[in-house]
Amino acid sequence: MTEIGRLLTAMVTPFDAAGQVDMGQARALASALLDSGSEGLIVAGTTGESPTLSFREKCELFAEIKRTVGDRGAVIAGTGNYSTQESIELTREAESLGADGALLVVPYYNKPTQEGMFRHFEAIAESTSLPCILYNVPGRTSSNMTSDTVVRLSQIPNIVGIKEASGDLEQSARIIEQTREGFRVWSGNDQDTLPLLAIGGYGVISVASHIAGAQIKAMIDAFFDGRTAEAARIHRRLTPLVKALFLVSNPIPVKFALNEVGLRVGLPRLPLTEPDEATAAAIRAELARQHVDLPATV
Numbered sequence: 001m002t003e004i005g006r007l008l009t010a011m012v013t014p015f016d017a018a019g020q021v022d023m024g025q026a027r028a029l030a031s032a033l034l035d036s037g038s039e040g041l042i043v044a045g046t047t048g049e050s051p052t053l054s055f056r057e058k059c060e061l062f063a064e065i066k067r068t069v070g071d072r073g074a075v076i077a078g079t080g081n082y083s084t085q086e087s088i089e090l091t092r093e094a095e096s097l098g099a100d101g102a103l104l105v106v107p108y109y110n111k112p113t114q115e116g117m118f119r120h121f122e123a124i125a126e127s128t129s130l131p132c133i134l135y136n137v138p139g140r141t142s143s144n145m146t147s148d149t150v151v152r153l154s155q156i157p158n159i160v161g162i163k164e165a166s167g168d169l170e171q172s173a174r175i176i177e178q179t180r181e182g183f184r185v186w187s188g189n190d191q192d193t194l195p196l197l198a199i200g201g202y203g204v205i206s207v208a209s210h211i212a213g214a215q216i217k218a219m220i221d222a223f224f225d226g227r228t229a230e231a232a233r234i235h236r237r238l239t240p241l242v243k244a245l246f247l248v249s250n251p252i253p254v255k256f257a258l259n260e261v262g263l264r265v266g267l268p269r270l271p272l273t274e275p276d277e278a279t280a281a282a283i284r285a286e287l288a289r290q291h292v293d294l295p296a297t298v
Contacts, residue, residue: 002071002073004076004100004161005038005074006039006203006204007037007040007203007206007213007220008039008203009033009038009205009207010046010048010205011026011042011043011047011065012049012210013044013061014026014029014264015265015266015269019269021057021061022265025263025264028263030065031068032263032294033213036293037214037215037218038073038209040074040076040100041065041069041074041075042078042103043061043075043076043078044057044077045078045103045105045135046078046140046250047207048061049268052270055089055090055093058090062075066097066099074100075098076099076100076133077090077097077102077103078102079091079103079104080103080104081107082108084107084119087104088123091104091128101130101132101160102130102131102132103132103163104121104124104132105135105137105141106134106137106141107141108140109142112143117143121134121153125156125158125159128158131158132160134150134162134163135163136163136165139165146171147174150175150179151179154183155180159183161186162183162184163186163187163188163205164185164186164196164201165187165188167192169199176200186201186203186205187204190208190216194219194231194232194235197224197231198223203220207245207246207250207251208238208242208254210258211241211245211254211257211287211292212241212290212292213294214293215234215237219231240286240289240290241287244257244282245257247283248276249272251268252279253275255267256274260287261292
């Protein structure tokens, strides 16, 4: 099994001028992200605009990005949604296409109970041999998966970790303390990465790593090497960039930022739009203050 590293990028999905998936640019972006510090990629997750991608488009992305990445890093397929059966079908297809794991978001819109969440994830995990990463993001789903539910799910062997984006460090601490040995907790919020590492977290599934991947990798490495003051300096330096990348709904700002630095990823699909002039100016100004880690424009 390909190692699922500490720094994973929740990769945007590039679109061409006609609004179709630009597979050439997706391959170029995947390679550039690995060259600039990422150890793996989340494909067709929230940042990849999964709600607007068809089943076929997702499968094509899983296959193409895995062919591009090979053994250089893990490709984690965003296969979860509000439908258990659809999630099972897409997860099985991702496995057949060579994905290294699946990212399974808490079901949104229909607001299941905690027992419903447990059974949903249990059913998906039992349908595949892929390592499964849970994704708790109540700011988007309107439902928080509690630490008790995560602890129960951690007993399922191929549920290997969680992307925890609740912003609640107390909840994260309970998950880290009570889940089975080896269960990994990745921060789902860039601003929480260093605090989460400090209480025992494993890494981050990042948006800011599109722009500052090498620096985020350096921060993580410094922390685990015991150079905590250096890690803190990097965290403080990147905080304004993280803020700029979330001025409006993700992935609007990061797509704009990538286009600005020369890696053309197109506009978001409706109902998302390009940023307004004030937001664009703020992102552009922050990019001018920061070092961009992408190795080259494409």
